[in-house]
Amino acid sequence: MNHFPRNTPLSRLIGLLLVGASASHAYAASEEIQVYMDEMNAPGAFGLDVHSNYVVKGNRTPDYPGAQAPGKVFRLTPELSVGLTPTLDLGAYLLTSIGPGGMTSVDGEKIRLKFIAPKYEGQAYFWGANLEVGRVAHRLDQNPWNGQLKGIIGYRTTRWTMAANPNIDWKIAGPVAGPAMLGVDSKLAYKTDAGYEVGAESYNGFGQIKHLGHLNQQSQTLFGVIDTDIHGWDVNLGVGRGLTPASDRWVLKAIVSVPLKSL
Template sequence: MATAQTDEIQVYNAQIAEPGVFNLTLHDNFTPDGRKTPAFPGAIVSNGSLNGVPEWAYGVTPWFEAGLYLPLYSLPRNGDAQLDGFKLRALFVEPDAAQHTFFYGVNFEFSFNSKHWDPNTYTQEIRPILGWRFGKMDFIVNPILDNSWKGFSRLDFAPATRVDYNFSDKWAIAAEEYDDFGQLRHFDRPSGQTHQLFAVIDYNGKPINVEGGVGFGLNSATDHLTLKLILSRDLN
């Protein structure tokens, strides 16, 4: 559904935890100026809401990382904190993706959703990862398909794209775009799609990695202003 909210605003770059390493990533996004009507009856209104989740990950092999998102939570502007569900993740990538000019992978997420978060109790995300490096610049696309288990034609196409410039091995700036065109069988009309452009800055250092961004809606169906913060560190 093109008007649904999300707990994770991130473009995947095929990099994973090393085998035997536990990693914790904290995702938080806040919408100071968003849509003021619910996406479906009983849904959380995005305007003024804070959404987030801790993401627990473990490097199983050089090409496989397992993850758990728990708990998903929301704090609406005019309401109490709510639990939104949880997700399981299986991420398969090219080993040592950071060392390659072209890199790839695919991520599968399986979600259990509270009724106020998604009208479908069980959903899935299929996220291919394709990326190219050109000197200090990277171009990455995640042509995401959201699955509500109602048939192939009802898969929802919600791609995420990133172009970044790496000043050093620690600092980078990026432009990211997050779109939702609707179901494959029939895309939503342009006024019903969502398109949001983010300006992002990354710090990849020790002991913690930081990614912060400001997102601007490109049409009336999209939240006008969203802030995101991602903090990540290895636990062992």
Template sequence: MIPRITAACLLALGTTTAALAAPFELVVYSDDVAAPGEVEVETVASLAHTRAGSGLPRRVGQVLGEVNYGIANGWAVGLELPYTYTSGRHKVEGLAVELQYVAPHDEDAGWFWGVRADVGRTASVYEAEAEAHLDVNPIVGYRGGSYRVVLNPSLESPLKRGEGPVRFQPSAKVAVRASQQDEVGAEYYGDWGPLRHPLTGSRRDETLYAVWDRQASFGRLNLGVGQALRTSGGADRWVLKMGVQFELD
């Protein structure tokens, strides 16, 4: 029986709602971390269909390439390289350095926690100019016999004073095991605005994805289709995404 925390997350996913823009990092970070001496290469690609009148191309494609290296038990460092492909814009959008830690835990059941942070300078079709920023992504999760729940109450802060407030950008995932290699579930990505003065529900950027994850011989595959949960103020109507992770010894 799914415990109360799972039911609460499912309720939140079903009742929150709007999406201004699909972020580069369409990943809910869990307890996956490269083992010492192991290299992980991950690519997350998305294609967004924007709303008429948004001032953006009708199709916006984004790719985030990552390379991570395990430096110790539970610790990994990496690089992120974002890229945009759309009408009139095909370019690398910056570079970020990341660090991840996941505390020792039972990998089959129970609670787990960690944190993933990155610092760098990136741009986007959805932003006026490139910004140097620090992202901090706490990881809190629970794994049951056939399901897992993960929450990332993430914060983004500009590095230059006066460039803007710290923003609260939560994400969450609920997944149920469909087979030994497959999971199906839902992912939520939101931007609630300034941490000190969060936006009201109707003004938040929120997108809900139906997702499928598969553990393959080469690593992991993640496929998803997302829908803006509100129609007011958002730039994107729907988003397709695909993530592929390769594990190199």
């Protein structure tokens, strides 16, 4: 068995991943269940990611009048992106869903700007940030305009991939005042001899930044995932299990990256 040395950037990152996995206010499943890493479009090149998830078993009671309860909801979110520079990537999302009764709806739009710091050839670690602003329908949030700042840190070898996203979410505009919230998403994956990766992703809320705690009242979900390449199409598949009463109990998710030609 291989042992990682202590007190190194790699060991500290592994520790952060384990903290995130053990530690999330009750939400519906996000339109985008993904741990951000260092993937970027080349300048002028377009990308298309199709995010989808389905809450197999979750809360069927709305959190507020007019809210969409997460149970039995299927979410489909196409994301179109373009590389601006070697370190900047611009993306836009269209949020859609199908409710338990088969009702299809458009739930909002979001834009994001992603930065990944320059890397030298062979560099294993990476870091960056992602800023996202969006407007969503009342059934998803009582405040229509929201923002998120996502940190991106990671480490990749020929076999192992590790990454963590500390997230700060806040309300930009709306009738209901709300404090900024902290969350941490993380990923640990191993590349098999067959070429695909198997691993785990965790999505965890820690509550209000000013009053962290009460973790059993936050959403915490752990996914088993597979990442593979099918004829140039990157695919991420996952099965998630909620770990607290505030979490959706079972969630299925898929992300399909469609290769597109540059301008």
